[in-house]
Amino acid sequence: MATHQTLPLDIGRKVIAHIRGESYDVYIRGWAINRFVVIDLPSVNGENVRVAPQTGCNINYIREGKMVSFKSSVVYSFNQALAMLIEYPKTHDIFNLRKNERFRTSFPFTYVFDGAKEAVEERGYVRDVSMGGALLTHSKPLTKKTNIIVNITFPQGTVTKMLCNVCNVRKNPRNESESYVTGIRFINPSPENSDVIRKLLESRVQPDRRTGPRFTS
Known part of the structure; x- marks a missing residue:
C-alpha cells in the first residue's frame, strides 16, 4: 500500500538494492528527509559496481514484521567512501507480513x-x-x-x-x-x-x- 508517511529508516539497516536487474545486499548509512538516502556502494567479490547517475533502483527491506519498498534513482556514487547517494522517495509501499501489528x-x-x-x-x-x-x-x-x-x-x-x-x-x-x-x-x-x-x-x-x-x- 503506497503511503506518503515518513519513510521508516534505521542507520545500519540491511536492505536489498535492485539495480539493472541485479540484487545487492547493502546497508543504510544515513538520510535527510525529502532530500536523499545514503547507502553502501554495491560490490561483487570485493569489486565496486559502477553505477551512473540517474540509474534507477528499487529498495526493499523488512522492518518490524513489515516489508518496505520504494523506487529511487542514483544521484551520485562516492567510490572512495564506498557509498551511494540516492533520491529520497516521494512515496513508498508498506506490506504487513503479520496478521497483527506488534x-x-x-x-x-x-x-x-x-x-x-x-x-x-x-x-x-x-x-x-x-x-x-x-x-x-x-x-x-x-x-x-x-x-x-x-x-x-x-x-x-x-x-x-x-x-x-x-x-x-x-x-x-x-x-x-x-x-x-x-x-x-x-x-x-x-x-x-x-x-x-x-x-x-x-x-x-x-x-x-x-x-x-x-x-x-
Whole structure:
C-alpha cells in the first residue's frame, strides 16, 4: 500500500538494492528527509559496481514484521567512501507480513500451565505484543503446542488469566537469566483483556518526529 508517511529508516539497516536487474545486499548509512538516502556502494567479490547517475533502483527491506519498498534513482556514487547517494522517495509501499501489528514492550508477566495439578507460578517478561499474541522471555523452557495461563500488568490495566498457546520456543544466548524466547498466541481473550491490550497498543502509536539529516561513518 503506497503511503506518503515518513519513510521508516534505521542507520545500519540491511536492505536489498535492485539495480539493472541485479540484487545487492547493502546497508543504510544515513538520510535527510525529502532530500536523499545514503547507502553502501554495491560490490561483487570485493569489486565496486559502477553505477551512473540517474540509474534507477528499487529498495526493499523488512522492518518490524513489515516489508518496505520504494523506487529511487542514483544521484551520485562516492567510490572512495564506498557509498551511494540516492533520491529520497516521494512515496513508498508498506506490506504487513503479520496478521497483527506488534509493538515492543518490557513488562513482567506470570504464568502457570493450563490443567496442571499443582499451579506453580513462573515469571518472565513480555518483549512485544499484538492483539493476537506476544513474545516472552523467561528462564524455564516451555513446550510447543501446550497451553499456559498468563497474567500481565500494563500501565493501562491488567490482563488476567489469559489462556495462550505456545507457538514456538528458542534459546536466548544473550541472557542467562531469561534463557528462553517464546512466542504465544492468545486464545479467545475476554473483552476485558482485549480492551487492556488495545489501549496499550493505541498508546504506543506515536508520530515519527525525525526531521534532520542522520548519518553514520
